[in-house]
Amino acid sequence: MTEKTTTRATPADAFRRARRMWLKGEKIHLASLSAELNIGRATLFRWVGNKDLLIGEVLWSLYEPLRLEALSITPGQGVDFVVGVYRHINSTLLHSEPLRRFIREDPEYALKILTSSQSTIHSRTVEANTRTLRDQMASGYINPPLNINSLSYFMVRLAESCLYSDIINGREPRDEELEDACTAVRILLGGKA
Numbered sequence: 001m002t003e004k005t006t007t008r009a010t011p012a013d014a015f016r017r018a019r020r021m022w023l024k025g026e027k028i029h030l031a032s033l034s035a036e037l038n039i040g041r042a043t044l045f046r047w048v049g050n051k052d053l054l055i056g057e058v059l060w061s062l063y064e065p066l067r068l069e070a071l072s073i074t075p076g077q078g079v080d081f082v083v084g085v086y087r088h089i090n091s092t093l094l095h096s097e098p099l100r101r102f103i104r105e106d107p108e109y110a111l112k113i114l115t116s117s118q119s120t121i122h123s124r125t126v127e128a129n130t131r132t133l134r135d136q137m138a139s140g141y142i143n144p145p146l147n148i149n150s151l152s153y154f155m156v157r158l159a160e161s162c163l164y165s166d167i168i169n170g171r172e173p174r175d176e177e178l179e180d181a182c183t184a185v186r187i188l189l190g191g192k193a
Contacts, residue, residue, distance in 0.1 A: 009037035009038060009039050011047040011048065013037060014033060014037055014039075014044060014047050014048055014054075015048065015054070015057060015058070015061075017033060017036065017037065018033060018048070018054050018055075018058055019058045019061060019062075021033075022055065022058045022059075022098065022102070023098050025098065025101045025102075025105070028051060028054065028055060029051075030044055030045070030048075030050075030051055030054075052112075052113060052119070052120075053120060055113050056113060056119055056120025056121050057120060059113070059114070059120070059121040060120055060121055060124055062098075063089075063093075063121060063124075063125065064124075064128070066089055066092055066093075067085075067089055067128055069088075070084075070085040070088035070089045071085055071132065073088070074088060077136065077139065077141040078136060078141035078142050079141075079142060079186055079189045079190070079191035080191075081136065081141070082132065082133065082136060082142065082185070082189055083182050083185055083186050083189070083191075085132065086155065086159070086181075086182060086185055087178070087179075087182050089159075090159045090162065090163060090178055090181070091175070091178060093159075093163055094162070094163055094173050094175065094178055099163075103164065103166065103167060107166075107167045108167075110164075110167065111164060111167045111168075114160065114164060115160050115164065122156065122160075125156050126152050126153055126156050129152040129155055129156055130148060130149060130152040133148050133151060133152055134148060142189055142190065143190060144188065144189050144190050145190050146188060151188055151189070154188060155185055155188070158181045158184060158185065159178075159181060161181075162174075162177045162178045162180075162181045163178075165177065
C-alpha cells in the first residue's frame with residue numbers, strides 16, 4: 001500500500017504566488033488565491049492580512065533588493081553617494097514595466113498602495129532612507145541642514161511626485177524630472193547644485 005503525500009500550502013507559498021501574479025500583471029484576488037492554494041479564506045487572511053498588506057509586502061520584496069543593490073554598487077560616500085543611491089533606485093522604478101502596468105490598470109488604488117502614509121511600502125521606504133542618511137551622518141560624510149526624519153520623508157515624497165506624476169497630475173514620468181529631483185536632494189543634503 002502506498003501512502004499518498006499531500007503538500008500543504010504555507011504562508012510563503014501564498015506570498016510567492018501573489019508576487020508572481022503581480023509581476024505578470026494579474027489581478028490578485030484573495031478568494032481565488034485561497035482556492036488555488038486549497039486553503040480557506042480565513043487562513044489566507046491570517047497569513048497575509050488583507051489585499052493591501054499583501055501587495056505592500058510584494059512591493060517591498062521588490063524594492064528592498066533594489067535598494068541593497070544601489071547601496072552596494074554606488075561609489076563614494078556623502079552627498080554624491082546618497083544622490084547616486086537615490087538616482088539608481090528611482091531610475092529603475094521609473095522604467096519598471098510591472099510598476100507602470102500596476103499604475104495604468106488602477107491608478108487610484110496604485111496611488112493608495114504606493115504613497116499612503118499608512119502603506120507598507122511608503123513607511124518602509126522612508127525608514128530605509130532614514131537609515132541610509134543616519135549611517136552617512138554617523139560616519140561624518142553628511143551634515144544636512146534639515147532634521148534627518150523630515151529630510152528622508154521629503155526625499156521619498158519628491159521621488160513619488162516624479163515616479164507617479166501620471167496619476168498625480170496627468171503628466172508622464174520623465175527622466176529629466178528625476179534628474180531635477182536628484183538636484184533638489186543634493187541641495188537638501190547641503191550640497192551644491
